[in-house]
Amino acid sequence: MHSLIEDYALIGDEQTAALVGRDGSVDWLCLPRFDSGACFARLLGGDENGHWRIAPRGAEGQQCTRRAYRPDTLVLDTLWETAEGTVRVTDLMPQRDRGPDLVRVVEGLHGRVTVRSTLRLRFDYGWVVPWMRRVDGHRVAVAGPDSVWFRSEPEVRTWGEDFGTHSEFTVAEGESVAFVLTWHPSHHARPPLVDPYEALRTTVEDWRAWSARCRYRGPHRDAVMRSLLTLKALTYAPTGGIVAALTTSLPEQLGGVRNWDYRFCWLRDSTLTLGALLAAGYQEEAEAWRDWLLRAVAGDPADLQIMYGIGGERRLPEVKLPWLPGYAGSGPVRVGNGAVDQLQLDVYGEVMDSLSLARASGMSPKPHMWALQSALTNWLAEHWRQPDEGLWEVRGGRRQFTHSKVMVWVAADRAVRALERFPQLSGDLEGWRAMRDEVHRQVCEQGYDPERNTFTQYYGSRELDASLLLIPRVGFLPPDDPRVVGTVDAVRAELGHDGLVRRYSTAGPDVDGLPGDEGTFLACSFWLADALHLTGRTEEARALFERLVGLANDVGLLAEEYDPASGRHLGNFPQAFSHIGLVNTALTLYGDQGAG
Secondary structure, three states: OOOHHOOEEEEEOOEEEEEEEOOEEEEEOOOOOOOOEEEEEEOOOOOOOOEEEEEOOOOOOOOEEEEEOOOOOOOOOEEEOOOOOEEEEHHHHHOOOOOOEEEEEEEEEEEEEEEEEEEEEEEOHHOOOOEEEEEEEEEEEEEEOEEEEEEHHHHHEEEEEEEEEEEEEEEEOOOOOEEEEEEEOOOOOOOOOHHHHHHHHHHHHHHHHOOOOOEOOOOOOHHHHHHHHHHHHHHOOOOOOOOOOOOEEEOOOOOOOOOOOOOOEEEHHHHHHHHHHHHHHOOOHHHHHHHHHHHHHOOOOHHOOOEEEOOOOOOOOOEEOOOOHHHOOOOEEEEEHHHHOOOOHHHHHHHHHHHHHHHHOOOOOOHHHHHHHHHHHHHHHOOOOOOOOOOOOOOOOOOHHHHHHHHHHHHHHHHHHHHHHOOOOOOHHHHHHHHHHHHHHHHHHHHHHOOEEEEOOOOOOOEEHHHHHHOOOOOOOOOHHHHHHHHHHHHHHHEEEEEOOEEEOOOOOOOOOOOOOOOOOOOOOOOOHHHHHHHHHHHHHHHHHHHHHOOOOOOOOOOOOOOOOOOOOEOOOEHHHHHHHHHHHHHHHHHHEOOO
């Protein structure tokens, strides 16, 4: 029986992260990086694909009494109340200076409780059963390049059984038992030992020091802070890249095939991410993201990709893992992402908008930044008229997507504005102005349906797309333009489902080239709240925002999508795009009272 997607909590060390269920099981962990093979892959399979559960004896198949993060941290406390007493399991991943460590501390709070630990390590996404041996008080699992060192207190009885490592112990009030799991390259000597109790103390201090920098003081600060912490947890600290989500292949429809690998960095998120970090007071993280972006996109503008690896890697080949049945039987499980080879003209606008925001915000200048922007704009001037796959990475063929053309306009507009504002920069001012005007004219003529007073998904279609809600936000038209108001109303009416918003209709023409359906898209629902506010309907916007905040799970996390019919989260988890949406909408609605 699979846990619900929303049953999971996140712990991480800014280079990888783990998902911990309400049943006390770590069901997903890739080591040593976000995009490495998983050593715990129960999330997409079964017990035999790897997991680590700590819970009271006799609690098999049960969930904890309650759980919560320690305020302003990524340290998770899980409470178990039993007939014998109460224990707390604290899970964390210390911010690393060497290898990754997963620390789990069991504390007796009341009575005497017998606790069991069951550890099944399976490298390469649950496929490889490692060789286990004892070394210097550790259990060491080795297979190929990977080794994991597992250490517990000396008095804890540990044994091997059924291709797993089992422990059983009793804790009384005031007693503690700690476990440490450390990944290490198999050809290296034993990793340095970490003191689990010192790691707990310093990890709490580190996260609280980071959270104290947040400038937002408005309504729902806890939700905003949790979203910012989640974005920080999804950041690969060595490069500044931010993965779209922690997981691969969590389905957009249960039992369906819309299952993708999101452990990469998408350019479409760049401007919204940068804006959220800057407005919340995280200049250092914003600069790290800007610098990752500059490194990733360097080169021939014709080679600009929609996504890159966390180090800026370009080749992300997509393969299927046949030994994993998928979450709740939703196959296939994919690793890598074939959409990396698509043409999406909107990313040129995203990059230009991000770098424009970076320059306007006073970030430390980069001497080559304008040369890159100029090259991107010149390339667009020659190629913007061609069709593309669009924002949503459709696999049904290229079209003249309206949002893509709006973002082409954004690229030209930001280039023109840079030349007008910063006289030291040089470029084809008149040519870029002409491009900006021509794109604007074309979108208003071919991407707009005058009968229904709405912009459409692509030229000549009657379909809608939630990305059209961004038209006023990027400045393509003012919010009070009747065409903007009409588009917001049309998207709300035709793509709305129980007050939330789908990305586009999957029942119309075969735009995305995939069978099945999907849930409402949470980022798009935040965009609707923004658009309602911009078009003068602030009370409706705040009501929608309140509802969206209420959809987060018990520890404040959001997936990619939500199904109102079943009340379940869908898609990869936790999703950066959803949390970016939450932060930006809070700033949009409460910015005047929220900055401190």
